[in-house]
Amino acid sequence: MITHKKFYQTYLQKNSYPRELKNIDLDTDPSAYIYRDGRKLINFSSNDYLGLARHPLLISRSNEFSKQWGVGASSSRLVCGNLSIYEKIENQLAEKLNKPAALILGAGYQANISVLEALFDTQVLGEKPLVFSDKNCHTSMIGMTKYISHLYRFKHNDLAHLKLLLEKYSTSTKPKFILVESIYSMDGDQADLKNIILLAREHNAFLYLDDAHSVGLYGNNGFGLAADISEDIDMIMGTFSKGLGSYGSYIACSESMRDYLINKCRGLIYSTGLSPANLGAISAAIEIIPQLQKERSDIIKKSEHVRNFFYENNMDMGTSTTHIIPWIIGDAKKTLLISQQLEQDGILGVTIRPPTVQIKKSRIRFCLNARHRDEDIKALLKSLLINWTF
Numbered sequence: 001m002i003t004h005k006k007f008y009q010t011y012l013q014k015n016s017y018p019r020e021l022k023n024i025d026l027d028t029d030p031s032a033y034i035y036r037d038g039r040k041l042i043n044f045s046s047n048d049y050l051g052l053a054r055h056p057l058l059i060s061r062s063n064e065f066s067k068q069w070g071v072g073a074s075s076s077r078l079v080c081g082n083l084s085i086y087e088k089i090e091n092q093l094a095e096k097l098n099k100p101a102a103l104i105l106g107a108g109y110q111a112n113i114s115v116l117e118a119l120f121d122t123q124v125l126g127e128k129p130l131v132f133s134d135k136n137c138h139t140s141m142i143g144m145t146k147y148i149s150h151l152y153r154f155k156h157n158d159l160a161h162l163k164l165l166l167e168k169y170s171t172s173t174k175p176k177f178i179l180v181e182s183i184y185s186m187d188g189d190q191a192d193l194k195n196i197i198l199l200a201r202e203h204n205a206f207l208y209l210d211d212a213h214s215v216g217l218y219g220n221n222g223f224g225l226a227a228d229i230s231e232d233i234d235m236i237m238g239t240f241s242k243g244l245g246s247y248g249s250y251i252a253c254s255e256s257m258r259d260y261l262i263n264k265c266r267g268l269i270y271s272t273g274l275s276p277a278n279l280g281a282i283s284a285a286i287e288i289i290p291q292l293q294k295e296r297s298d299i300i301k302k303s304e305h306v307r308n309f310f311y312e313n314n315m316d317m318g319t320s321t322t323h324i325i326p327w328i329i330g331d332a333k334k335t336l337l338i339s340q341q342l343e344q345d346g347i348l349g350v351t352i353r354p355p356t357v358q359i360k361k362s363r364i365r366f367c368l369n370a371r372h373r374d375e376d377i378k379a380l381l382k383s384l385l386i387n388w389t390f
């Protein structure tokens, strides 16, 4: 018996509300509805914001690429997994993002961890860099960073605090980086990118932006908020797993930074390339995103409607201004109970609890989706009204 196994058991026993994986039954439209235990639920928790996961063009392109290239890449892109279709897709992506180059990687989580690890490489930089990160940046941006840099987390979206920190270290010659998201995943609010860019320039800081929750939905051509101002952002990271419907991630940057990542980023070097089916879905998504203007404005309208409802009913939605609308309830137990009540009414609103969010900031995170019909939104608001006084 390995004695330290007991620590894992103790951890689980101490956790009053352990997380569990719940099955989703086979269905036809998981972005707006799911079927669980034979019941249909309106899904307000999906990140497949445009419903592209079931789009016929993504499915057919995915099948086509599988037939042509098989179901696996067989190795890392640097060994023999760099299917020639990558080049075309990455060129298209770079063009849409208004950047000289793009690089496709595995999951967004893997991209953030391994790209930041490559950027903060002490042997390359000569010393540990100073990293200024928004407090609410995704865990994949912080997990590795805290061990390999001098990390300073500024208060969420508080540029006065960021400025203060930058000024405090203004005489330091250490390389500086700023990490932000364009739309924060658990808050649904936006970063003030224009002023962050000014601060980054003023302090000679490299700006790294995670655009995961805006790509597909925002920006002039639907390629995210960063695409419209990309020349002022040193590196943009985005995912294919949310608004673009499938899986994987990209980095958009200069040609030389792309070359650097190919030589240094362990998530690219030591991990198998995406499957051809996945690349097929990505290539189709890039093609159709510009055509989805109606869907985008529809989601924005629905989001405004729901946010107005929150406002009128005095429900705490934090600083949300987008399609991600958290109902911040506070207490984890109460949040779980309300989520269960919503489920009784046929609404799937999944709880987000510490450590994903701060203690006393537990919430139900609602995401509006192009596939939701007016009656789905009505059902949500009706259930919220009942459970608000619950």
Ligand SMILES: Cc1ncc(COP(=O)(O)O)c(C=O)c1O
Pocket: 107, 108, 109, 110, 112, 138, 140, 181, 185, 210, 212, 213, 239, 240, 241, 247, 248, 249
């Ligand atoms: C802001 C942000 N970045 C990165 C990721 C990770 O992306 P992926 O799901 O593709 O691993 C997420 C996922 O939730 C996210 O919210």
